[in-house]
Amino acid sequence: MEAPSYLSEFHPSSRLLMGAGPSNFDPRVLEAMAAPMLGHLDPDFLRVMDDVRAMLREVFLTQNMLTLPVSGTGTAGMEAAVVNVVEPGDTIVVAANGYFCERLADIAQRAGAIVHQVVQPYGQPVDPDALRAEIKRHDKVKAVAMVHAETSTGVLTPIPEIAEMAHEAGALLIVDAVTSLGGMELRVDDWGIDVCYSGTQKCLACPPGLAPITMSDRAMDIMENRKTPVQSFYLDLSKLRKYWQQRAYHHTAPIIMIYALREALRLLLQEGLEARWTRHALNAEAMRVGLEAMGLKLFAKEGYRLPSLVAAVVPDGVDDAAGRKLLLQRHDTEISGGLGEQSGKLWRIGLMGHNSTPRNVLFVLSALEDVLLTQGYEVPVGASLAAAQRVLRDGYQAAG
Amino acid sequence: MEAPSYLSEFHPSSRLLMGAGPSNFDPRVLEAMAAPMLGHLDPDFLRVMDDVRAMLREVFLTQNMLTLPVSGTGTAGMEAAVVNVVEPGDTIVVAANGYFCERLADIAQRAGAIVHQVVQPYGQPVDPDALRAEIKRHDKVKAVAMVHAETSTGVLTPIPEIAEMAHEAGALLIVDAVTSLGGMELRVDDWGIDVCYSGTQKCLACPPGLAPITMSDRAMDIMENRKTPVQSFYLDLSKLRKYWQQRAYHHTAPIIMIYALREALRLLLQEGLEARWTRHALNAEAMRVGLEAMGLKLFAKEGYRLPSLVAAVVPDGVDDAAGRKLLLQRHDTEISGGLGEQSGKLWRIGLMGHNSTPRNVLFVLSALEDVLLTQGYEVPVGASLAAAQRVLRDGYQAAG
Numbered sequence: 001m002e003a004p005s006y007l008s009e010f011h012p013s014s015r016l017l018m019g020a021g022p023s024n025f026d027p028r029v030l031e032a033m034a035a036p037m038l039g040h041l042d043p044d045f046l047r048v049m050d051d052v053r054a055m056l057r058e059v060f061l062t063q064n065m066l067t068l069p070v071s072g073t074g075t076a077g078m079e080a081a082v083v084n085v086v087e088p089g090d091t092i093v094v095a096a097n098g099y100f101c102e103r104l105a106d107i108a109q110r111a112g113a114i115v116h117q118v119v120q121p122y123g124q125p126v127d128p129d130a131l132r133a134e135i136k137r138h139d140k141v142k143a144v145a146m147v148h149a150e151t152s153t154g155v156l157t158p159i160p161e162i163a164e165m166a167h168e169a170g171a172l173l174i175v176d177a178v179t180s181l182g183g184m185e186l187r188v189d190d191w192g193i194d195v196c197y198s199g200t201q202k203c204l205a206c207p208p209g210l211a212p213i214t215m216s217d218r219a220m221d222i223m224e225n226r227k228t229p230v231q232s233f234y235l236d237l238s239k240l241r242k243y244w245q246q247r248a249y250h251h252t253a254p255i256i257m258i259y260a261l262r263e264a265l266r267l268l269l270q271e272g273l274e275a276r277w278t279r280h281a282l283n284a285e286a287m288r289v290g291l292e293a294m295g296l297k298l299f300a301k302e303g304y305r306l307p308s309l310v311a312a313v314v315p316d317g318v319d320d321a322a323g324r325k326l327l328l329q330r331h332d333t334e335i336s337g338g339l340g341e342q343s344g345k346l347w348r349i350g351l352m353g354h355n356s357t358p359r360n361v362l363f364v365l366s367a368l369e370d371v372l373l374t375q376g377y378e379v380p381v382g383a384s385l386a387a388a389q390r391v392l393r394d395g396y397q398a399a400g
Numbered sequence: 401m402e403a404p405s406y407l408s409e410f411h412p413s414s415r416l417l418m419g420a421g422p423s424n425f426d427p428r429v430l431e432a433m434a435a436p437m438l439g440h441l442d443p444d445f446l447r448v449m450d451d452v453r454a455m456l457r458e459v460f461l462t463q464n465m466l467t468l469p470v471s472g473t474g475t476a477g478m479e480a481a482v483v484n485v486v487e488p489g490d491t492i493v494v495a496a497n498g499y500f501c502e503r504l505a506d507i508a509q510r511a512g513a514i515v516h517q518v519v520q521p522y523g524q525p526v527d528p529d530a531l532r533a534e535i536k537r538h539d540k541v542k543a544v545a546m547v548h549a550e551t552s553t554g555v556l557t558p559i560p561e562i563a564e565m566a567h568e569a570g571a572l573l574i575v576d577a578v579t580s581l582g583g584m585e586l587r588v589d590d591w592g593i594d595v596c597y598s599g600t601q602k603c604l605a606c607p608p609g610l611a612p613i614t615m616s617d618r619a620m621d622i623m624e625n626r627k628t629p630v631q632s633f634y635l636d637l638s639k640l641r642k643y644w645q646q647r648a649y650h651h652t653a654p655i656i657m658i659y660a661l662r663e664a665l666r667l668l669l670q671e672g673l674e675a676r677w678t679r680h681a682l683n684a685e686a687m688r689v690g691l692e693a694m695g696l697k698l699f700a701k702e703g704y705r706l707p708s709l710v711a712a713v714v715p716d717g718v719d720d721a722a723g724r725k726l727l728l729q730r731h732d733t734e735i736s737g738g739l740g741e742q743s744g745k746l747w748r749i750g751l752m753g754h755n756s757t758p759r760n761v762l763f764v765l766s767a768l769e770d771v772l773l774t775q776g777y778e779v780p781v782g783a784s785l786a787a788a789q790r791v792l793r794d795g796y797q798a799a800g
Contacts, residue, residue, distance in 0.1 A: 004451075004454055005447060005450070005451055006451035006452075006454055006455050006662065006665070006666060006669075007666075010432065010435060010448065010451075010659070010662060010663075011435070012435050012436050012438050012442075012444040012445070012448075013436070013438075013442075013444050014436040015436060015437070015438055015439065015442065017437060017438075017439055019439055021652065022437060022439060022440065022652060022655060024437055025437065030434060032410065033433055033434075033656070034430060034433075034434070035410060035411065035412050036412050036413070036414045036415060037415070037417060037422060037424055037425065037607065038412050038413070038415055038417075039415065039417055039419055039422060039734045040422065040608070042412075042413075042415065042728075042734065043728075044412040044413050045412070047405060048410060048412075050405070051404070051405055051406035051410075052406075054404055054406055055406050071472055071473055071476070071609070072471055072472045072476065072634060073471055073651050073652050073653070073654060074651070074652065075633065075634050075650075075651040076471070076472065076634045076651075078634075079632065079633055079634045103633070106633055107633045109629075110629050110630070110631050110632065110633055111631070199652070201652055207437065207654065207655060207656040208440070208652040208653065208654050208655060209471070209609055209654030209656070209657055229509075229510050230510070231510050231511070231631050231632075232479060232510065232631075232632060233475065233479055233503070233506055233507045233510060234472060234475050234476045234478075234479045234635075235634075249739070250475075251473050251474070251475040251476075252421065252422060252473050252474065252599070252601055252608045253473070253608065254473060254607065254608050254609030254654070254657065255422060255607060255608060256433070256607040256609070256656075256657075256660075257609055257654065257656075257657070259410070260656075262406065262410060263410075265406070266406060266407075269406075328442075328443075334439045334442065339649070
């Protein structure tokens with residue numbers, strides 16, 4: 001009988017994580033995780049909590065008092081965003097154009113809402129006119145929910161116009177910013193977002209395990225005046241707020257993850273929000289022109305492409321899984337395949353946080369050329385690199 | 401204007417965590433957390449997931465296929481245990497003898513259950529006769545829920561008799577093992593527990609952030625044949641099971657925490673389950689005789705005292721908060737105060753996992769003598785140490 005594998009030590013491969021997240025993080029984040037363990041009500045830890053709340057407000061560009069990391073991954077943030085404001089029987093309109101919008105709808109249905117989805121095909125942004133028409137069709141819409149940056153397709157949906165139509169109808173706007181926060185322009189207060197959540201393992205460049213969330217006073221009023229209790233104790237934001245603001249015990253925060261998030265946020269603010277947005281935009285543009293020069297088609301509609309994740313169509317004759325496996329085995333590099341209806345059809349390349357660099361753009365393009373050539377797909381060798389280099393040179397020269 | 405504190409580096413005090421958890425962990429756990437980051441579907445990470453599932457089954461003493469860590473802290477485990485088997489209108493009987501039993505009842509109510517609590521005063525174990533009578537009062541009880549080791553009071557409630565009465569009534573037994581798993585005898589299969597959950601930051605001696613859970617085939621049948629969907633998507637164990645067993649994407653696991661748990665479980669199994677139970681029992685006994693020799697009263701009823709957490713009554717004339725503050729400031733050591741109705745009245749001393757050692761017993765007793773003397777409370781200096789040493793010597797000699 002073979003000895004169980006858990007008896008042996010664990011030395012994982014050293015991957016470059018260029019998929020849809022998690023992504024690699026700065027060594028400073030690892031150093032922060034090595035700090036001595038503290039109790040969840042230790043005065044030293046309470047200072048860390050205050051630091052994290054203050055920095056999250058800067059990153060979300062909000063003054064919202066209720067701004068904190070939920071002790072779960074991005075999906076826990078999504079669920080917290082929905083179940084705290086939605087009550088059974090409420091009407092919710094979901095702008096649906098990808099896998100994570102569908103998940104939003106599923107979660108709202110489980111919370112007892114009557115959910116209406118305004119569906120766009122994968123790869124397209126939300127259609128504002130169709131959304132407006134759907135909102136108008138109902139007497140009273142409690143909330144409109146949308147995904148800012150669809151991780152499943154690489155599509156960006158602009159927020160301000162949708163915020164306006166939601167507010168005109170007296171509805172709250174819930175925004176999924178899992179793949180946008182820290183990687184592209186997102187202005188919670190200026191744009192009028194009522195509930196916004198994210199995950200730590202994407203553009204914040206931190207390990208997975210926390211879901212930053214922020215809630216406007218308007219949404220908080222609605223939450224505090226519910227007729228029914230929030231279905232989840234663990235995700236009850238009234239209780240989480242009291243723990244984070246007034247130190248009333250609710251649960252034991254994942255201390256080490258909070259250390260990691262504190263350092264990841266410091267790195268972000270030291271770089272500067274706008275500088276980081278510019279960096280993500282430039283590297284994504286270089287990746288896109290490189291992929292196109294290689295002969296690949298981009299999946300997301302032009303003008304609505306994410307700076308944090310580039311989705312390309314797997315060319316005819318190339319096997320998605322075999323290609324990603326080769327990339328993993330030969331180059332120790334992960335990219336993601338498609339999700340849901342696009343399973344097997346897309347390659348999703350993340351350029352997030354610490355990993356959004358010219359070095360990674362040039363390396364991944366070169367490695368993809370190798371993978372495609374190995375699979376017998378003809379690429380004009382070096383063309384992708386030349387195209388990407390040009391964009392990067394221009395960008396860095398423009399930035400001085 | 402003062403510069404915000406998050407601009408500075410963070411170097412927390414180096415605490416000895418002798419409270420109700422989190423507790424300190426072995427340096428090997430920290431080393432494990434420094435392993436390279438992996439994607440949540442990386443083949444290397446899938447092996448880690450399999451290792452963790454296999455080791456959790458050994459620690460829970462179960463063959464249950466559905467055994468995995470939920471991506472949240474102990475309270476997320478509690479909520480997952482309840483919401484997956486409970487449907488609106490179900491009758492649930494909660495054996496209530498402390499703060500966390502009350503939380504169980506709260507969570508079941510939020511899930512739409514009709515909850516009947518059989519209340520014992522804090523400090524007492526559950527009364528089996530009262531519980532049996534309550535169960536018999538109802539036509540159909542869906543589940544009986546209890547806390548094995550009440551963290552709020554240091555009280556142990558034996559499981560087998562309660563399991564038997566639950567099953568006789570056709571009810572499931574849900575057991576909170578947050579402060580027992582890995583620190584005292586707990587036999588999921590032999591005792592007939594249907595759903596059992598824990599947290600990582602207590603006797604498993606790992607950072608907080610995960611909630612191991614296991615579910616019997618009987619409970620799984622009930623879950624798979626629900627009439628209504630599980631209210632939580634994030635905690636839906638049918639989906640989590642498919643992610644952990646069949647690699648179907650559900651959420652991004654907190655990779656680094658899973659690394660930590662893998663190493664903490666290896667440490668546990670390398671020591672041996674029974675050896676660890678014996679170690680916890682011996683050190684707690686030494687702590688108890690020491691506290692009594694110091695003149696303190698133990699809170700939990702004799703015969704029902706936990707090996708992982710000792711609760712002592714704060715003596716008259718001694719200020720709870722001031723005492724704990726002095727211990728923290730002068731000795732860099734954390735113990736916990738009372739919770740709920742016992743707030744201000746108890747000191748709760750954890751002896752969990754890595755921290756359940758003779759060294760910590762002797763040091764904490766000595767530091768407590770110092771704290772009490774500083775507050776003007778007369779203690780027979782050294783008596784607590786002499787009493788504890790005797791127990792420890794006898795115990796180690798008996799063990800060879």
